Amino acid sequence: xxxxxxxxxxxxxxxxxxxxxxxxxxxxxxxxxxxxxxxxxxxxxxxxxxxxxxxxxxxxxxxxxxxxxxxxxxxxxxxxxxxxxxxxxxxxxxxxxxxxxx
Numbered sequence: 001x002x003x004x005x006x007x008x009x010x011x012x013x014x015x016x017x018x019x020x021x022x023x024x025x026x027x028x029x030x031x032x033x034x035x036x037x038x039x040x041x042x043x044x045x046x047x048x049x050x051x052x053x054x055x056x057x058x059x060x061x062x063x064x065x066x067x068x069x070x071x072x073x074x075x076x077x078x079x080x081x082x083x084x085x086x087x088x089x090x091x092x093x094x095x096x097x098x099x100x101x102x
Contacts (some may be wrong), residue, residue: 020080
């Protein structure tokens, strides 16, 4: 049986991929993604949690992460890959929830 924590992680990853797919250049920063996740019912997501999800998605080659120097430390920018776009459109991938039909 899948734990609640894993179900939430799978859904967060799906939301991230779909948000990136909807952006005109397929890239969003971690702060914007945190806002998107909050608007999809995930509440306040801490920076370390979104970064863990982004790192996991990068390991799976579903997105790329660029780390930029910022006044407050680092700012992560996620960019969707072709494989990530396929998953955002419904292709199955372990660890990522499948999107619901629109």
